[in-house]
Structures are given as structure tokens and as C-alpha cells.
Amino acid sequence: MAKVLKAIKHDLGGLNVRRVLPHQEKRMVGPFIFFDQMGPNEFPAGQGINVRPHPHIGLSTLTYLFEGSILHRDSLGNNLEIHPGDVNWMTAGKGITHSERETFEVRANPHVISGLQCWIALPEHMAELEPSFTHVKKNELPHSIYEGVMMRLVVGEAYGLSSPVKSYSPLFYIDVAANKGSKITKPYPTQETAIFPISGKVEVNGITYSAGEFVLLDEADSEVTMVECGRFIMLGGEKFEQVPHVHWNFVSFSKQRIEQAKDDWKNGRFPSIPGDDKEFIPL
DSSP states (O other): OOEEEOOEEEEETTEEEEEEESOSSOSOBTTEEEEEEEEEEEEOTTOOOOEEEEEEBSEEEEEEEEESOEEEEETTSOEEEEOTTOEEEEEOTTOEEEEEEOOHHHHTSOEEEEEEEEEEEOOGGGTTOOOEEEEEOGGGSOEEEETTEEEEEEEEEETTEEOSSOOSSSEEEEEEEEOTTOEEEOSOTTSEEEEEEEESOEEETTEEEOTTOEEEOOTTOOEEEESSSEEEEEEEESOOSSOOEEETTEEESOHHHHHHHHHHHHTTOSOOOTTOOSOOOOO
16 A cells, blocks of 8 residues: 655755655655755745755765756866756766756846755665766656656666666656546556655555655555645665665765765865855855
């Protein structure tokens, strides 16, 4: 039977978020070890997202927006704006620093932000990869349109589609918009799967779920039915047999490695961000 994992509210640099993963009942869904719903937030001119430089290790971050934009900068020298439908995929590996802010044009006017951010744990043997960053625009992501169901595959492989975003374990992250009465079958019957309705209502095995509910599907739950026209995210992948440790922005299978990362950040040994190195988030 499907289960709703309730979110906890947080404030991140002026942005209201609802955090689902890690959850006391379920720390991971496939390789997804962190799930935040950002907003929807409305900002007046002069206010907005201001997440100062901070570090990561042992994971990939996924940013996917429904409304608004975010300016991403990192210690590899990337400096670009993400818009709805695009995907930012940053692999921290052995260590990276990044910030999430806004352009002057956005900050200087009233604006809205709404989207999702996820962390995807790297497998233990890949945890110390060289850091990398990928930005893929929405028209470069695979799409499917059939019988009232539109899908965009953001990351991974599903339904015969393959995303150009390089991932490191079997997973899927799919944006679905569909008509009332449409039925969407899980892409992999045995892989861990969750859905997150963005609008409208969905039904799983006779139970109805609404927008904003993170629904963890049981292996016996084979399909999702649209009770109303709407949109949902479906994500998951192969279960990790061992769950890595999470401390602050660090993910690792080794507590000693996390302690090293903490010390590295505290003592300024992480790389800095070109053009955004005057402030940082303390450990």
C-alpha cells in the first residue's frame, strides 16, 4: 500500500522549502537521498533567493523549476541561469562549492520561484569522482506524447527513453502532465518509486492523493490514475543496499570522510567560486 511521507518546513536563504527526504520512515527512494519542494514563493523587488557559497561531496544535485529562475555559480567556473523545464545536474564527487542566487534583472523586480531540488547519492565506488556540471535545456530532454499523456524524461532511463544527463546508478526522474482518467504505469515494477503531484489529483489502488503529497509507492502499486487533469513528478531507481551518512551538505559511506569534509570547509580547503568568493555559509 502506498504511503505519504510528510514534509518538514525549512527556510533556506529567504526561500521557504518543504523537505521530504531524508525521512525518518524512509531515508532514500532509489538513489534519491534528499527531496525539497521550493516555494511557491512570491518575492517583492529587492528580495529573493540568496543561498551563499557552500560545499558538497558524494552526491549529484538536481535542480528543476516550474516557475522563476535561479543563477547557479560553482567552483568549476560555471555561471548560468536555470529556467523552468531545464535541468541543472551538478556532481560534487570529491568536492565542489556552489551558490544559488538571482540575476539583477530578477532581483530588481517582483518575481516568483517554484521547483524541486534533489540530491542523488553516488555509489560508494564513485563517491570521489572529479566534480562536474551539466546544464540541459528543456528542448534537449526526451519527450513522449501518447493518448493524453505527456512525459518529459529529465534524468535516467524509462519507457524506452534515455536522458542526455549522465547519471551514475539506475534511476528515473519524469515530469508527467495528463488528462483526467489517464493511467500511467510504473516504468520499473521492482524499483523503488515515488510520485509528487504538482497539480490536480491522482489515484493509486483506490486512494486519492493531492498536490504537495509525496507518495511512496509499494511494489504492488503498478499504476497511477489521473482523478483530475494535472501534473506530477515520478522518481526512483534501484534500492541502495547500504544507506550513506548525511551530515549538512555532505553524503558519504564513511563517517571519517564526512569529518574530513567538515574540517576542509572550516579551514578553507574547498575551492572557491570565481566572482562569488566574498561570503560563505559557515559549517
